[in-house]
Amino acid sequence: MALIVQKFGGSSVGSVERIQAVAQRVNQTVKAGNSLVVVVSAMGKTTDGLVKLANEISRNPNRREMDMLLSTGEQVTIALLSMALQELGQSAISMTGAQVGIVTEAEHTRARILHIETERVEHHLHDGKVVVVAGFQGISSNGKLEITTLGRGGSDTSAVALAAALKANFCEIYTDVPGILTTDPRLVPEAQLMGEITCNEMLELASLGAKVLHPRAVEIARNYGMPLVVKSSWTDDPGTWVTTPKPQGRSLINLELARPVDEVELDTDQAKVALLRVPDKPGVAARLFGEIARQKVDVDLIIQSIHEGNSNDIAFTVTTPILKRAEAVAAAIAPSLRSPSHPNSDEAEVMVEQNIAKVSIAGAGMIGRPGVAAKMFATLAEAGVNIQMISTSEVKVSCVIDALDGDRAITALRKAFEVEAGEVGKAGGAGEAGGAGEVGEDRVVYLSPPYLPTPPVRGVALDLNQARLAIRQVPDRPGMAARLFGILAKHNISVDMIIQSQRCRIIDGVPRRDIAFTVPRMDGETAQQLLCQVAVDLGWGDVVLDSAIAKVSIVGAGMVGQPGVAAKMFEALAKHQINIQMIATSEIKISCVVTQEQGVQALQVIHSAFELAGTEKFVVPA
Ligand code: ADP
Ligand code: ASP
Numbered sequence: 030m031a032l033i034v035q036k037f038g039g040s041s042v043g044s045v046e047r048i049q050a051v052a053q054r055v056n057q058t059v060k061a062g063n064s065l066v067v068v069v070s071a072m073g074k075t076t077d078g079l080v081k082l083a084n085e086i087s088r089n090p091n092r093r094e095m096d097m098l099l100s101t102g103e104q105v106t107i108a109l110l111s112m113a114l115q116e117l118g119q120s121a122i123s124m125t126g127a128q129v130g131i132v133t134e135a136e137h138t139r140a141r142i143l144h145i146e147t148e149r150v151e152h153h154l155h156d157g158k159v160v161v162v163a164g165f166q167g168i169s170s171n172g173k174l175e176i177t178t179l180g181r182g183g184s185d186t187s188a189v190a191l192a193a194a195l196k197a198n199f200c201e202i203y204t205d206v207p208g209i210l211t212t213d214p215r216l217v218p219e220a221q222l223m224g225e226i227t228c229n230e231m232l233e234l235a236s237l238g239a240k241v242l243h244p245r246a247v248e249i250a251r252n253y254g255m256p257l258v259v260k261s262s263w264t265d266d267p268g269t270w271v272t273t274p275k276p277q278g279r280s281l282i283n284l285e286l287a288r289p290v291d292e293v294e295l296d297t298d299q300a301k302v303a304l305l306r307v308p309d310k311p312g313v314a315a316r317l318f319g320e321i322a323r324q325k326v327d328v329d330l331i332i333q334s335i336h337e338g339n340s341n342d343i344a345f346t347v348t349t350p351i352l353k354r355a356e357a358v359a360a361a362i363a364p365s366l367r368s369p370s371h372p373n374s375d376e377a378e379v380m381v382e383q384n385i386a387k388v389s390i391a392g393a394g395m396i397g398r399p400g401v402a403a404k405m406f407a408t409l410a411e412a413g414v415n416i417q418m419i420s421t422s423e424v425k426v427s428c429v430i431d432a433l434d435g436d437r438a439i440t441a442l443r444k445a446f447e448v449e450a451g452e453v454g455k456a457g458g459a460g461e462a463g464g465a466g467e468v469g470e471d472r473v474v475y476l477s478p479p480y481l482p483t484p485p486v487r488g489v490a491l492d493l494n495q496a497r498l499a500i501r502q503v504p505d506r507p508g509m510a511a512r513l514f515g516i517l518a519k520h521n522i523s524v525d526m527i528i529q530s531q532r533c534r535i536i537d538g539v540p541r542r543d544i545a546f547t548v549p550r551m552d553g554e555t556a557q558q559l560l561c562q563v564a565v566d567l568g569w570g571d572v573v574l575d576s577a578i579a580k581v582s583i584v585g586a587g588m589v590g591q592p593g594v595a596a597k598m599f600e601a602l603a604k605h606q607i608n609i610q611m612i613a614t615s616e617i618k619i620s621c622v623v624t625q626e627q628g629v630q631a632l633q634v635i636h637s638a639f640e641l642a643g644t645e646k647f648v649v650p651a
């Protein structure tokens with residue numbers, strides 16, 4: 030007999046008939062001999078409706094009252110589903126988050142789970158009842174018994190956390206699509222179903238806009254080795270398994286606040302090639318990386334920053350042995366990137382930097398916790414280490430620094446994040462198994478045959494809810510990134526795609542660079558205001574906000590060591606005259622910022638360039 034946690038999303042419980050259908054499904058699973066905890070969302074678009082009501086009363090509703098309001102949605106569903114089960118002769122009991130004892134921190138509207146009291150649920154399970162739990166909500170730990178919510182889409186997180194706390198055999202997420210698809214079928218009906226995906230890939234996809242799973246749910250599955258599957262509520266198809274590491278006996282106390290960083294890595298075998306002042310028009314990145322791929326040069330990080338005027342800087346890192354080849358390719362292509370009208374200008378200058386190293390912190394506890402990256406930057410600043418490039422992903426933040434600073438950086442980071450010397454990771458590698466023969470394979474529980482080659486690109490995601498901020502003329506010295514991201518972290522503003530321009534300009538005797546980054550759109554104006562307040566004191570130039578952007582990303586553990594993946598993405602965009610404003614990569618993802626208008630088209634052309642489209646079209650039921 031298995032203990033299973035099943036979660037049904039809003040559309041799966043959107044009407045009385047659908048609640049009855051869920052009850053039938055639950056009843057069958059129990060009859061097959063399993064114990065069941067069922068987590069449900071609010072019916073249909075109830076939560077959206079409640080948010081709208083609040084906004085009609087207040088432009089800036091009190092967050093405690095918001096939780097009080099939004100948590101009511103789920104309470105309706107638990108009662109109705111219990112009744113429907115009882116009608117089928119199945120004993121069942123509904124419980125709110127507070128009744129279960131889903132204890133969270135007191136951060137209203139975005140609380141993290143601290144621990145879950147399992148006794149009451151276990152007692153009811155023991156009595157043969159199905160326990161129906163309200164998703165997305167908890168109760169604060171500060172003795173005040175405040176109702177909290179976990180953040181939009183958080184019922185997935187409730188379900189996986191309950192599964193981990195109850196030591197369930199697995200967790201099933203039932204939704205309105207057949208599983209995890211190569212992209213959102215509402216935007217690309219040819220999206221294909223995946224059989225499985227690694228949790229690191231899913232963490233990236235979920236955070237980059239694929240809302241089929243709440244990223245924190247994947248984080249918990251990864252940390253606790255909880256097998257997780259996403260399936261259709263309407264069919265019996267097998268769905269998509271998220272492959273997770275083997276359980277490591279992690280403590281269930283501070284469930285979502287565990288140590289955020291488990292590894293500190295140093296890679297000294299790195300060199301950087303930059304092309305400065307290339308034209309800001311479609312096709313430039315495609316030409317450069319197309320040639321690089323044809324020469325079989327494997328690039329690691331790629332960044333492209335926006336700039337004042339109409340030119341960009343593109344930089345990439347390679348391992349030292351192939352630097353000469355990479356430099357030759359860049360030098361050969363540079364003349365063709367200069368505008369014919371100014372053949373002698375300083376356009377497309379090639380710059381090479383050999384004495385660099387990459388330090389990284391890695392761990393699944395960084396999601397939605399901007400303070401972690403900020404702490405890394407602050408630690409490097411305190412150690413007097415200047416940061417040249419930054420690459421962020423959901424599970425890793427890497428900084429390119431001067432090679433001479435490598436040891437100092439690693440010692441400081443190890444100390445700051447309490448990572449033992451023995452835990453310092455090996456340089457390079459995907460950081461997660463993507464298929465047979467890759468790093469850390471033994472940590473992955475395969476639920477379907479493991480020996481399928483990992484595709485370079487597993488999925489494509491679009492995020493239309495981001496804004497871009499650029500700070501002009503930031504003095505190029507240690508501590509600037511720390512100040513900047515420290516301020517944002519203090520206000521809980523998450524930052525993605527952080528890019529410093531390669532070009533350095535001397536103004537008032539101080540070398541300066543621009544820094545650009547993306548933040549959630551709803552935080553854009555606040556971030557701009559916060560940064561404007563300190564800009565003069567810190568000697569920065571203008572703080573510019575652009576909210577009309579879209580971020581399109583490809584994710585796949587198989588892109589590691591595969592030249593040509595980036596080129597293909599950039600070529601697809603160039604072919605459709607879509608200009609790339611920013612590029613940022615991590616080991617398993619490449620993200621491009623384009624105009625908001627072109628976002629959906631960008632997603633579609635990239636999806637088709639990687640041949641992810643299937644022959645069948647999905648129609649997501651209303
Ligand atoms: P639920 O209410 O069941 O939690 P959500 O609306 O939160 O459902 O998530 C399911 C939706 O996620 C789908 O209807 C689909 O439009 C969207 N989606 C975005 N990206 C993907 C993807 N890669 N695979 C599947 N669905 C996706
Ligand atoms: N009902 C909540 C929301 O709509 C939580 C969830 O569905 O996961 O965000």
Ligand code: MG
Binds near residue numbers: 185242243
């Ligand atoms: Mg959801």
